[in-house]
Amino acid sequence: MTNEPEDPSNSLPSRVHRIDEQPLRERAAAYGELVDELRATLEGSDSPRTSA
Numbered sequence: 182m183t184n185e186p187e188d189p190s191n192s193l194p195s196r197v198h199r200i201d202e203q204p205l206r207e208r209a210a211a212y213g214e215l216v217d218e219l220r221a222t223l224e225g226s227d228s229p230r231t232s233a
Contacts, residue, residue, distance in 0.1 A: 198210040
């Protein structure tokens with residue numbers, strides 16, 4: 182995790198809004214990608230961090 186400010190145009194609500202504006206076929210694919218990204222983030226937070 183970084184201390185850099187989050188880009189407001191890339192926040193979850195902004196991304197969902199942009200996805201909702203797309204045609205149905207593209208919307209379904211975009212939501213699938215978003216779900217995969219969120220799952221990877223959540224599952225990655227469960228793994229123990231090792232120091233190199």
